[in-house]
Amino acid sequence: MVTISDIAKQSGVAKSTVSRFLNGGSVSETTKLKIESVINETGYIPNTFAQSLKAKRTNIIGTIVPRLNSFATSQTLIGIDEQLREYNCQMIISNTSQNLEREIENIYSFAKQKIAGIILLATQITEAHLEATRKVNIPILLVGQQHDAFYSLIHNDFDAGYDIGKYVLEKGHRKIAYLGVSEKDIAVGLKRKSGFQRAVSEHSDCEVHYYETSFKIGEAIKKVPSIIDSIQPTLFVCATDNIALGVLKAASLKGLNIPNDVSITGFGGYDMTEIVYPGITTIKFYYEEVGTKAAQMLMKLINDEKVDKTTILNYKIIERESVDNLSLSNL
Template identity: 35%
Template sequence: MGTVRKITMKEIAELSGVGKSTVSRYFNGGYVKEETRKRIASIIQQYNYEPNSFARLKAKSSRMIGIIAPCLDSIVTSQVLMSIDRHLRQEGYSTIIINTDHQETLELQYLEKLWRMNVDGLILSATHLSDAHRTLLSQIDIPVVVVAQNYPDGICIINDDYYGGKFVGSYIGSRHHRSVACLCVDTWDEAIGVVRRQGILDGLKESGIERPYVYLSDFSFAHACTQVERILDEHSIDALICSTDRQALGAYKVIRERGYRIPQDISIISFGGYDISELLTPQLATVRFDTEYSGKCCARTILRMIRNEEVQPIQYVNYTFIEGESVCTRTPHPSDE
């Protein structure tokens, strides 16, 4: 074969037997059938094609880190993102932060898109890791750090959700509560909906509370209000454990509207430690995970991976307890004596 000539995107489409829009989706990180993807990749390799917008694909380093976040309105997520960005910036790196609004399809699309944009590394803040996530992550050939979910096949940084949950369950039990409701999230969120929930239930069980009332809510204030209404309609409780401070805000509203006192009638405890929680009266009892450390750990880990240095596969973020004033001590039940 003679000298390789330059080729246009239109010609790539013709040689691949697909439309130009399919080739465009390929370069922009969209979904393309695997067989078609291989044909396009073969043509690109044969003609050394490189679109202008990706002209730096051969650069040794972009000094850019791609970050995929499930949302931007979560206080905890935003604090972690800000910490990551700050520590990477101090090391001369810039970040590309993409919000997927908890949509798995968008997470997959942008993981692949950022990978093709020649970022030096990827940070995925995930609420769920599906089989599709794991398959794609196994194909990505640049450093990847997963945050907030356990990723046994790679590198992850996770909150110590089990022992944080177990502490809360034990704390409520040690104060002699007996009719306890738990406002949990669904099991699609493994960290909070499975691991943290199991810690709570184990802590309660060890304290003699075998059958708490478990209700599911998403992370929104509105849905938490709806579920707390259901709990109060269906049960007489003396304590409520919420998965997040945002759920607890909904609980404060509903419980007070029903004429109950906090904590004299119903104790409330949750997870988050948001600054706004300190403004509640009585101050909310809550478990706070160290978001600043989490972000710093992410930045440090991805940079070490870029430098081909050894890192720990799983790193845990510890918690602190803000005791607040929203949990009281009940009169011991005769069985506690």
């Protein structure tokens, strides 16, 4: 294995000079060319993490995610990684499995590793998050949630909820089951629901029943049959595409036809909602773009450049086959 000492010896310079060069320090142009030539000849690959432990400032970005088995998370990580590569930065990913204690631990752990900054995909912000932020004193960008204590990059969840509400009401649906998640998740659990409720409030003839489940498809599959039996909704509005996929499966197992017997909408724009049949009408969020923007914003924070406190990204409704147009059948 080629070491810094080998590079220094073959370049005819001191080991400290090679180290300074690798860490972006000042060396003469002649020395720089010598070192680069030897590195190319030997195929030497610097240990970025080891370098970072010695440097005052690193090129490593920590990204904390609630779960890895998520379309939204994977697409966001792709955007982050691709953009960081352009900055010659590396990303370390820490998965919390939706455990808040692990999330807090990871913030402290990253700080000890001299991470340059953290991108945090949180489901909620607690006092423990705020305390950790104050103590570590490194740039942290919050993605997917909004809080006054953080720079935030968010989806327009409220307006998306409002627009999907208007959409299904225009299709003539008045007996609706809304299947959401815990309101502790402000973005997914509260804002999407609140936007939908705003749309519903503009119509006096609606019967809406609200239910709560988890982000897991399997939980929705278990929850849905009793809802169908008890209220016979014409439509399910689901807070995520995974929930919508669970509703599709559960309804199919009961022998119901989608959308003739019951309609379904989701949020997210996951690839799977286009592959299944019938395709699911959904709100499409641009997760990879979120990742790209997150990396750009964090680098600005690291470099003490101006960043808006909150940045909101767009969405659009993807109309597929899962929503029946009852307004036509009533003509």
